[in-house]
Amino acid sequence: MLRLSKLTDYGTVAMAHIACAPDRIHAAAELAAAIGVAVPTASKILKMLARADLLRSVRGAKGGYMLSRPAGEITIAELIDALEGPTGLTECSAVAGVCAIEGSCSIRGNWQRIDRVIRDALRDMTLADLAQPTFKPVRVEAWRAARPRALA
Template identity: 65%
Template sequence: MLRMSKLTDYGTVVMTFLARESDRLHAASEIAGQIQVAAPTVSKILKILAREGLVVSHRGAKGGYSLARPAREISMVEIIDALEGPVGLTECGSSPGLCEQESSCSVRGNWQRINVAVRQALAGVTLAEMAQPTYVVRPPARPARAGAL
């Protein structure tokens, strides 16, 4: 199963909150309360996002966090890369040279092609789009396997 970490999942929720509430600065504790994620986790996420240039930390009594640029200019691939590192479905997909089988792998090129498609799909979705309410897409039911009860 391909899945991003819980920290990245929460990071997208933090960024979406900031996109929806971009008219003012927000303290980490406020964000944590609004999205119902532990304050230390939100603080950790915000520090990473600030280091990666996606949010700005404003110091002082009326300080807080804001997006570094408009939500329409931030893609989902940027957020995921900031929190996870480069998106890669296989080791050779994001960082060539990590797999011992790389030189003789018959599927490497295809995995890299798939990885490019996934990155392009994520790059094509902006934070502004993520901040818009939408309906829940439910995956189709999986057919029962033969002989299963």
């Protein structure tokens, strides 16, 4: 299964949270509480994103972090690269010269093609897109009332 690290997962949640209030300065402690992670984890994520120029650090007593540019200009590919480093479905998709059979592999080109499609999709989606909810929460009371009696 393809999977991003927990740090990257938390980073995307943190960035979406910041994108919902882009004009505010977000402190690490406030962000940690909002997304449900420890303060050191939030601090680590924020520093990585600032190093990648996705966030801007604001110093001072009321300091914290802000988006470095509008959420619509930050791609999900940039966000993942900032937290994961070079990514690829296979070793040869991300970096050439790391696989012993790379020169004779008959499916390398196909993996690279699949990787390009995924990278293009990640480049096409922005932080602004990610920050928009795609579902409506289910009201538990309405769900319980609608269930057949046999399941109750």
